[in-house]
Each structure stands twice: as structure tokens, then as C-alpha cells.
Amino acid sequence: MDNYSPFEMILAIALIVVSTFVTRSALLVIGERVKFAPRVEAALRYAPVCALAALVAPEILLDAAGLAVSLDNPRLPAALAASLFLLWKRSIVGCIAVGMTVFALWRVFVTGS
Amino acid sequence: MPISKDDPLRRREFARGVTDILPAMPGAVAWGVVTGVAMVKSGLALSWALAMSITAYAGSAQLAVLPLLKDASPLWLIGVTALITNLRFVIYSAAIRGWFTDYTRLRRVWLGYLSGDFVIVTFLNRVACEGTFVHRDAYFFGMCITNWVLWNVASIVGIVGAAYIPTQWGLEFAGVLALLALVVPLCRERPALAGETSAAVVAVLGHAWPLRLGMIAAIMIGITVAMLVDARQRAARASPQARS
Numbered sequence: 001m002d003n004y005s006p007f008e009m010i011l012a013i014a015l016i017v018v019s020t021f022v023t024r025s026a027l028l029v030i031g032e033r034v035k036f037a038p039r040v041e042a043a044l045r046y047a048p049v050c051a052l053a054a055l056v057a058p059e060i061l062l063d064a065a066g067l068a069v070s071l072d073n074p075r076l077p078a079a080l081a082a083s084l085f086l087l088w089k090r091s092i093v094g095c096i097a098v099g100m101t102v103f104a105l106w107r108v109f110v111t112g113s
Numbered sequence: 114m115p116i117s118k119d120d121p122l123r124r125r126e127f128a129r130g131v132t133d134i135l136p137a138m139p140g141a142v143a144w145g146v147v148t149g150v151a152m153v154k155s156g157l158a159l160s161w162a163l164a165m166s167i168t169a170y171a172g173s174a175q176l177a178v179l180p181l182l183k184d185a186s187p188l189w190l191i192g193v194t195a196l197i198t199n200l201r202f203v204i205y206s207a208a209i210r211g212w213f214t215d216y217t218r219l220r221r222v223w224l225g226y227l228s229g230d231f232v233i234v235t236f237l238n239r240v241a242c243e244g245t246f247v248h249r250d251a252y253f254f255g256m257c258i259t260n261w262v263l264w265n266v267a268s269i270v271g272i273v274g275a276a277y278i279p280t281q282w283g284l285e286f287a288g289v290l291a292l293l294a295l296v297v298p299l300c301r302e303r304p305a306l307a308g309e310t311s312a313a314v315v316a317v318l319g320h321a322w323p324l325r326l327g328m329i330a331a332i333m334i335g336i337t338v339a340m341l342v343d344a345r346q347r348a349a350r351a352s353p354q355a356r357s
Contacts, residue, residue, distance in 0.1 A: 003185035009161055015192035016169040016178060023199035024206055025225030029218050031210035043340045044208040048234050049305045050312040050335030051201040052296045054328050055173075055230070057313030058320045059289040067317065075286060082290050083297050092136035092294040099290040103283060 072111050078103035126248040130255020133239070137231040140291020141260055142267040147285040148172045149271020150278050155179040159272060166268040170226070170261065174198040177325060197324050201332060205233045212240060216250050224250060227257035229264075234295045303346060308339025 004012065027034065036044075060075045062068060069076065082099030086092075152162040152175065169175055174195040181191050206225055213221050236253055239246075246252070271278060278284075300306040312335025319327020 003182065008188060012178070012182065012188055012191050013161070013165045013168060015188060016165065016171060016174055016195040019174060019192065019195040019199050020169055020171045021222070021226055023196065023202040024228055025222045027203060027206040028210050028213055028221040028225040031221070032214045034207075034210070036207070039340070042343075043336045044204065046305060046308045046336050046339035046343075047204040047208050047332065048237055049296060049299045050308045050332045050339065051204060052230065052234065052292055052299075053309040053312040053335060054316035054331035055201075056289055056292045056296060057316050059286075060293075061313075061317050062320055074283075075289070078286070079290070079293060082293060086294055086297045090298065092291065093139060095294040095297075096139050096287050096290045099293070100287055103286055107283070 074103050074106035074111055077106055120248075123248045123251045126246075126251040127255040130252040130257075131259045133235055133252075134231060134256040134259050137235070137291045137295065138259065138263050140288045140294075141229075141231060141264050143284045143286075144172055144288030144291075145264045145267025146271035146278065147280075147288070148175055149268040149273075150275045150280060151176060151179060151271075153272050153275035154280065155183050157182065162272045163269065166272060167265055169195075170264070171195070171199055172264070194324060197326065197329065200329055202228070204332060204336075205230075209233060209236060212236075212245070212249055213253075220250060224253055224257065227254070227261050229257070229260050230292060231295065232256045232260055234299075238299075304339040304343035307342040308335040311335050311338040 060079045061073075063073065071077075078099045081102040082095045085098040086095040149162065149166060152165065153159065157165070157179070165175060177194050177198040178191050181194060205228070209228075213224065216224075232253065235256060236249075239252075240249075296309060300309050312331045314331075315334045316327055316331035319330050321327070322330075
């Protein structure tokens, strides 16, 4: 990328590395000194679920044009099939395999993309 | 993090970490490849892509800054975007910090750096089921290092093979499915399901907000809703007659 000098590129990458360290390690390092209210501590139990849902939902429900809730979106039937398989068999690998298979077949036979 | 050979229990925890994280790894590998390809396709030189991939170790932040690099955005904006994309890890590390206070600061720094979505959720699932156990650091490190190695190998494959890997296959969807596989089992309790649903709705509505703030709003609102449903459920259990 010619937009930046090598020095600026190193700085840009360093900023990303710093953000990785600060967000992931800072609270672990000062862990015993940070005391949250019991309510907040209890709320943290639900943090991973909510973060994952917030990460996954846009990937499944949106496309370049915006909300894509229709049979033209192969990720919907694929995610549905993968979730049902997971509730039945509890296998992550199986969930990925079922989801990717439905995803691929749907694109070949239904949306034709 | 030396794994001392004279402590079989420690080695066993490390090995269990490796095996516990493996099922989610097809997702991490697919995601790594796609991130690698995306970095090169956006115009990043091979050497910069490799350097960023190996040191930054933050797939979603790397993808978020790519369009900014392409537009020659100021460096502060790149830093702020990376920070906000990574903010969910502040909440994650707040949730796990109590399990790591026994270990040295330096060890905590590295365990934090090497952690990821898959690692944190798998760890929290285990302590939720089994409670505390010895050599949590070895278990955590086993998961982390597996994730780190596979993610980096996959990214390098993506970067080097970008010209040969078709982007229209939708390989990244495997990563989405792996995360989905972590979410679905967690939603059998009603508060978690309510939190998850509201987080999903807010994330979809706020996807176009600047600096990925929609994601942060989604997590905050999701947690709040989960807490409210939890409190109501407790109140209802405490006094079955007084249900509203």
C-alpha cells in the first residue's frame, strides 16, 4: 500500500498490536484490584453470549444491500440447519459441516450464485 | 509458559486445552484464510500483511482497518477503530479475570494476548460446569497456543495463496458457523436467550454506525436485558404468587 511510508505502516500495525494487548490483558493484569458491584459481576456472566450473538447475527442476516431475510440468502437456511443439528448432536464440527453443506447446496440449486 | 515435564497433571491440563479447542478450529482456520486473502486483495503488500497478521492477532480488527488503510485514513483513526473492534475482549477479560489472579502478571499478559473468542467461551463453559480446577493457566494456554498456531498458519496460507483462493466460495461462513456453535448451547436458559436475541437485533440495526459502535451497544443492551430477565425469574421463583 503506497498510502503510507514504511514508518507509518509500522506505527499503524503497532497501534493494532497495542489495542490487542490493552483490551485483552489489561483487566487480567489488574484483576484483583478491580472490584465491580455484585450486580455488574453477575451481569458479566452473560457477556460472552451477547458478544457472540452481536458478532454472528449481522454476518447471517445482512448482505451488501442491508437486511437480507429471504430465501435468496443462503446463510439463513444454512444457519438454521446448523443450529438444529447442534441442538440434536452437540457437535461443533458437525454443525460447521452441515451448515457449509446446506450453504453450498442452496447456492447451487436455489439462488444459483 | 513453560510446561514442566515433571508434573503430569499440568501436562494433562495443557493437553485437555488442546483437545477442547480443536472442534472449533475448522472455523478459526477458515476465518484465518479469509482474513489473509482479504488483506492482500485490499492492496496490502505481502510483508505488511504477514507482519500484521502475526503480531496483531485480531482478525476482526484487522478486517475493520483494511478499508481505512485503503483510504489513507489518519493513523489515530486506525488505532481507535482497532481498539473499539477489540472492546468485546475487555468484557471477556472482566468475566475471566477472577480465575487468573493466582498467576504472575507476566503470565496473565501473555494469556490475555493469546486469548480469543473460542478460547474464552470454552473456558467459561468448563468452569461453569466443573467449578475451579488446578493448572487453569496450562489448560488456557493449551487452548490459546492451538488457536494461535492454526490461525497464523491459516492466515499465512491466505496471504501467500491469495491469488489462488476464490473469494466467492464464502469460506468465511465456516467461521460464522463455528461461533454460532458456541452461541446456541448457551441459550437454553431464558435470560441468556433474551440477552442474545436483543444483542442480535441491536447489532443488525446498528451495523452501519461509525467506529463499530453498534457492536458495543448490542453487547451492553444484551447484558442489560439478560440481567432484567434473570432478576424477574429469581423474583418469580422466590414468590410464585406474586408473579406479574
